[in-house]
Amino acid sequence: MKMTQAKSLLSGRVFKTVILVVITFLAGYFFHALLKQSTTGPEHEHTGEQAAAEKQTMWTCSMHPQIRQPKPGKCPLCFMDLIPASSESGDVGPRQITFSQEALKLMEVQTTPVERKFVEAEIRMVGKVDYDETKVKNITAWVPGRIDRLYVDFTGITVNKGDHMVDLYSPELISAQAELLQALKAVGGIKDNTSDIMKRTILATLEASRDKLRLLGLADAQIENIESAGEPVTHITIYSPMGGVVIHKNATEGMYVNTGTPIYTLADLSRLWIKLDAYESDLPWIRYGQEVEFSTEAYPGQIFKSKISFRDPILNAKTRTVKVRLNVDNPDGSLKPGMFVRGVLRAKVAQGGAAMDPELAGKWICPMHPSVVKDQPGACDICEMDLVATESLFAMANEPNEPPLVIPVTAPLITGKRAIVYVRIPDANKPTFEGREVVLGPRAADYYLVKEGLAEGEIVVTNGNFKIDSALQIQAKPSMMSAEKVQTATEHQLSVSEIKYEIFEVPDEFRRQTWGIVEKYLSLQGALASDDKDGATRAAGQTQAALSAVDMSLVSDKAHNVWMANSTKMKAALDKIKEAKAIEPMREGFEGLSNELIAVVGQFGVYEGKTLYKLNCPMAFNNKGADWLQIDEDIRNPYFGASMYKCGQVSEVIGTKPK
Numbered sequence: 088m089k090m091t092q093a094k095s096l097l098s099g100r101v102f103k104t105v106i107l108v109v110i111t112f113l114a115g116y117f118f119h120a121l122l123k124q125s126t127t128g129p130e131h132e133h134t135g136e137q138a139a140a141e142k143q144t145m146w147t148c149s150m151h152p153q154i155r156q157p158k159p160g161k162c163p164l165c166f167m168d169l170i171p172a173s174s175e176s177g178d179v180g181p182r183q184i185t186f187s188q189e190a191l192k193l194m195e196v197q198t199t200p201v202e203r204k205f206v207e208a209e210i211r212m213v214g215k216v217d218y219d220e221t222k223v224k225n226i227t228a229w230v231p232g233r234i235d236r237l238y239v240d241f242t243g244i245t246v247n248k249g250d251h252m253v254d255l256y257s258p259e260l261i262s263a264q265a266e267l268l269q270a271l272k273a274v275g276g277i278k279d280n281t282s283d284i285m286k287r288t289i290l291a292t293l294e295a296s297r298d299k300l301r302l303l304g305l306a307d308a309q310i311e312n313i314e315s316a317g318e319p320v321t322h323i324t325i326y327s328p329m330g331g332v333v334i335h336k337n338a339t340e341g342m343y344v345n346t347g348t349p350i351y352t353l354a355d356l357s358r359l360w361i362k363l364d365a366y367e368s369d370l371p372w373i374r375y376g377q378e379v380e381f382s383t384e385a386y387p388g389q390i391f392k393s394k395i396s397f398r399d400p401i402l403n404a405k406t407r408t409v410k411v412r413l414n415v416d417n418p419d420g421s422l423k424p425g426m427f428v429r430g431v432l433r434a435k436v437a438q439g440g441a442a443m444d445p446e447l448a449g450k451w452i453c454p455m456h457p458s459v460v461k462d463q464p465g466a467c468d469i470c471e472m473d474l475v476a477t478e479s480l481f482a483m484a485n486e487p488n489e490p491p492l493v494i495p496v497t498a499p500l501i502t503g504k505r506a507i508v509y510v511r512i513p514d515a516n517k518p519t520f521e522g523r524e525v526v527l528g529p530r531a532a533d534y535y536l537v538k539e540g541l542a543e544g545e546i547v548v549t550n551g552n553f554k555i556d557s558a559l560q561i562q563a564k565p566s567m568m569s570a571e572k573v574q575t576a577t578e579h580q581l582s583v584s585e586i587k588y589e590i591f592e593v594p595d596e597f598r599r600q601t602w603g604i605v606e607k608y609l610s611l612q613g614a615l616a617s618d619d620k621d622g623a624t625r626a627a628g629q630t631q632a633a634l635s636a637v638d639m640s641l642v643s644d645k646a647h648n649v650w651m652a653n654s655t656k657m658k659a660a661l662d663k664i665k666e667a668k669a670i671e672p673m674r675e676g677f678e679g680l681s682n683e684l685i686a687v688v689g690q691f692g693v694y695e696g697k698t699l700y701k702l703n704c705p706m707a708f709n710n711k712g713a714d715w716l717q718i719d720e721d722i723r724n725p726y727f728g729a730s731m732y733k734c735g736q737v738s739e740v741i742g743t744k745p746k
Contacts, residue, residue, distance in 0.1 A: 144157075144171050145157060145171070146158060146159050146160065146169035146170065146171060147169060147170060147171075148162035148167055148169055148170070154169070156169065163705065181564055181565060182521050182522045182523070182559075182564065182565050183512065183519055183520065183521045183522075184519070184520055184555060184558055184559055184562065184564070185515070185517045185518065185519045185520075186517065186518050186519075186520075186558075187517065187518075188517075188518065191518050194551045194554045194555070195550060195551055196518075196548060196550065196551035196554070196555070197548070197549050197550035197551060198511055198546045198547060198548050198549060199494075199495060199498070199546070199547060199549050200544055200545065200546055200547075201492060201493075201494055201537070201541045201542065201543055201544060201545045201546075201547055202492075202493065202543060202544075203490040203491065203492050203493070203543055204490045204491075204493060205435050205490045205491075206435070206491070206493055206531040206532060206533075206534045206536075207433050207434070207435055207531065207532060208372045208433070208434050208435070208529070208530070208531035208532055209431060209432075209433055209532055210365065210369045210372050210373065210431070210432040210433075210434065211429070211430070211431055211432075212363040212364055212365050212369075212379075212411065212429075212430040212431075212432065213363065213364060213427065213428070213429055213430070214361060214362045214363035214364055214410075214411075214427075214428055214430065215361075215362060215425060215426060215427050215428060216359055216360070216361055216383075216415075216422050216423060216424050216425060216426040216428060217359065217360045217361070217362050217424055217425075218334075218354045218356075218359065218360065218424050219354075219355070219358045219359055219360050219414070220360070221456070221469065222331070222354060222355035222357075222358060223334075223352065223353070223354045223355075224328065224329055224331075224352070224353050225349045225350075225351070225352050225353075226252060226253075226325065226327065226328070226349070226350050226351040226352075226353065227347050227348060227349050227350060228255065228325075228344040228345065228346060228347065228348045228350060229302075229303050229304035229325075229346065230255070230257045230259045230260055230303050230304065230346060231257060231259060231343075231344065231345045231346055232255045232256050232257030232258070232259070232260070232343070232344065233255070233256045233257075233341065233342070233343050233344075234253055234254070234255055234338055234339070234340055234341065234342050234343075234344060234350070235254050235255070235256050235322060235340065235341070236253065236254035236322075236340060237252070237253055237336075237338065237339070237340050238250075238251050238252055238253065238254075239252055239333055239336070239351065240336070240340075241333075241336065242333050242334060242335060242336050243332060243333065243334075244332070244333050245330075245331070245332050245333075246327045246330060246331065246332075246333065246353065247327065247330045248327055248328065248329050248330045249326050249327060250326065250327045251324045251325070251326055251327075252324075252325050252326060252327050252350070252351060253324065253325040253338075253350055254322045254323070254324055254325075255322060255323050255324075255325060255344075256321060256322050256323075257323060259303070260300075260303060260305075260319075260323050261319045261321065263296070263299050263300055263303060264300070264313050264319035264320065265319055266296045266299070267293070267296040267297060267299075267300060267310070267313060267314070268313070268314075268317065268318070268319065269296075270289070270292045270293040270295075270296045271293060271296075271314055273289045273292065273293070274289055274290060274293050277289060297310055300313075304323070304325060305323060306326065309323070309324070325350070327353065329353060329355060330355065331353040331354050331355040331356065332353065332354055332355075332356055333351050333352070333353055334352050334353070334354045335349075335351065335352035336350075336351055337349045337350055337351065337352070338350045338351075354424075356417055356420055356423075356424070357416070357417055357418055357420075358414065358415070358416055358417060359414075359415050359417050359422055359424065360412055360413065360414060360415070361379075361381060361393065361412065361413040361414075361415055361428055361430070362410050362411070362412055363379070363381075363410070363411045363412075363413070363428070363430045364403075364406065364408040364409075364410065364411075365398075365408060365409050365410075365411045366407065366408055367402060367407045367408065367409070368529070368530075370409060371529050372432070372434040372529065372531075373395065373398060373411060373432065373434070374395070374434075375395055375396075375397075375398065375447070375457070376394055376395060376447045377394060377395050377432060377434065378392060378393070378394050378432075379392070379393060379394070379395060379411075379413055379430045379431065379432045380392055380430065380431050381393070381413070381428045381429060381430040381431070382428065382429055383422070383426050383427065383428050383429075384426070384427060385421075385423075385426060386421065391415065391422075393413040393414060393415045394413065394414075395411055395412070395413060395432075396412055396413060396414045396457055396458045397411075397412040397457055397458075398410075398411050398412070399411070399412075413430075414458045447460065447477045448477065449476075449477075450462055450476075450477050451463065451464050451465070451474035451475065451476060451477065452474060452475060452476075452477045453467035453469070453470065453472055453474055453475075454472065454475055455467065455469075455470050455472050456469045456470060459474070460477070461474060491528070491536045491537075492536065492537045492541065492543060493531070493534040493535065493536055493537065494508065494534065494535055494537055494541065494547055495533060495534060495535075495549050496530060496533055496534060496535055497549045497550065497552075498535075498547045498548065498549050498552070499525065499527060499535060500552055500553065500556060500567040501527075502567055505524055505567075506524065506525050506526070506527050507522050507523070507524055507525075507556070507566070507567045508522075508523050508525050508540070508541065508547050508548075508552075509521065509522055509523070509547065509548040509552045509555050509556070510523050510541070510545050510546065510547055510548075511546040511547075511548065513546070520548065520555050522555075522556070522559065522565065522566065522567075523540055523541070524540060525537060525538075525539060525540030525541055526538040526539035526540055590689075590690060590692070591642070591643070591645070591646040591649065591690055591691055593641065593642050593646060593691050593692070594641050594642075595694070595695060596638075596641055597637070597638070597641040597642055597691065598691060598692055598693065598694045598695070599694050600633075600636065600637045600638060600641075601637060601687060601688075601691060601694075602693065602694035602697060603633040603636065604630060604633045604634050604637070604657075604684070604687075605684065605688070605693070605697075605699070605716070606633075607626060607629040607630035607632075607633045608626075608630055608680070608681075608684055608716065609716070609717070609718055610622075610626040610629065610630075611623055611626035611627055611630055611664070611677065611680075612677070612715055612716070612717065612723070612725045613626075613723065613725075614626050615670070615673060615674060615677055615725035615726075615728065616723035616724060616725045616728055616732065617728065617729075618670060618728040618729055620669070620670045620673065623664065623670070623673050623677075624664070624665055624673075627661050627664040627665045627673075628661075628665060630661055630680075631658065631661045631662075631665075634654060634657060634658060634661070637650075637654070639651075646690075646691070649690060650687075650691075653683045653686055653687050653690075654683075656679065656683045657679075657680055657683045657684065657687075659679070660676045660677070660679035660680035660683065661676070661680060662676075663675070663676035663679070664676040664677060664680070670728075674725065674726050675708075677715070677725055677726075678707075678708070678713045678714075678715075678726070681713070681714055681715045681716060682714065684716060685701060685714060685716060688716070688741050688742075689741070692742070693741060693742035697742050698718070698740065698741070698742040699716050699717070699718060699740075699741040699742050700716065700717045700718070700719065700720055700737050700739075700740055700741070701714055701715075701716060701737070701738050701739040701740075701741060702714065702715055702716070702717055702722060702735045702736065702737055702738065703735060703736060703738045704724055704726050704727070704731075704734050704735040706727075706731070706734060707726040707727070708726070713726055714738070716741075720737055722734070722735045722736070
């Protein structure tokens, strides 16, 4: 009885379990059908759009962002896996980039409009006070003789015109005085019955004697004294021809001098020159007649003013400066030659070539002494040359009718060859900026004049432009450092074109001998890949021996000439490897050896049944790239060794391709 009840209970439990399994199966079936149906609706369409978007994703290299290709793969430069390129900028131009408002605040971007306005350039110059060269004179000996007395016996003394300077004893002067006295005596001997011809001759001789003494440096008063005394004077006094300061004393008492020997140098300090150094870049702002303010260390707080009277036409090649001269009146002697001065020139507009201040228009100037300017034509007060119109010497520098186009100096990024300005694109959904190359004029204080590339009213970035430029560089777009277009992986591969060689028919024995060179070369390649300097030195010697063992009588004359050119370069590369003290120069020599051996196997072929693999490391020698040969495809980089053992890829298979 109990056994029957137990069986009935067990059968009921089994039945319930079966029913539960069937219900679960049916629920899963209907859910699967519903899910399948839903994939044909809008959600499925959204998935299709997403897949299409994924297909349009560009892939780039994190180390070389200029590499961009439409599908994942390896970077052709470093063989790293490509990653999806950032799509933050959306659909914008190649020189444009878009940011969110939050990013813009973090970057602290500031902008300003391009405007037209007059800006004042403040040109600062340094220089010194110098003598006015037109007011420096020498007192020299007009006759040979001996200086018996110097009335001015040290420099720095101020003298007036007519002050006595030197007592000179001169036999030539005594002789000339005697001639004068003889002529004077002859005049006194004229009688009434003397013929007119004789009278005129005697009087002419007297006047000639006086002229001779004048030419020898005597004044009329001195000549009259000699005639009154009736006898020659032993010493003649030399007087100062001008007032000024003695700046050089070139003689001493008792010194014998010849005609023309300098005794003193005098300078009139009532008028001086200020010579300022103007840098080459400031020349467009400097014009004739501009007012310059200058100060000296001796008189702090005191401002002197003068106008530019001369601009040196020659540039100093060492300092890259041009001398600018001011003429300054110095009646009280406060300015001293040799004083350092600091000058400031304020100009409004740049002008090319020679220029002058508008105030000089319609006036007359001396071409020899530009400081002489008059309102009417006439003669120069200094050289008596005829004055000419100022317009004939200088170009007019009238103020422009329209202010120049300017931007702040912080707006352009200047690379030396180019100037890049980032302009905000108006009416964009998100803050968008475009890099634009502009042509700048000279700098005026805190502004640059713009010649080309911008228009009035455009908004340029004045702060944060470096950050915008960096973002463009990360996205491999044209930036301050590069104006070139983005390079795709396909373009990179096409740029590395294979060299085509002329193929020569040579005997198998010649190929067997050249294969001996290849075998030793492979040992050298393995040593460099293992960073084994000593092994590389031994392998280089063995390679050189194999190179010398090649029998050149096996080939034709043309092939012989080609082989000699290759072998000479291979020998030079092997010598460099053997003589190297470190492994890096060995690798440089190995590159030259590899290039020549690749040419050899390309022109003469490899030994029958042999295969070589030409490999390339694009990062070798600062991304210049380098090739080498191996007997298999397992990369062993000889240019980096253990540091980048697997950097490289097979670029060509030479010989019999393996099955």
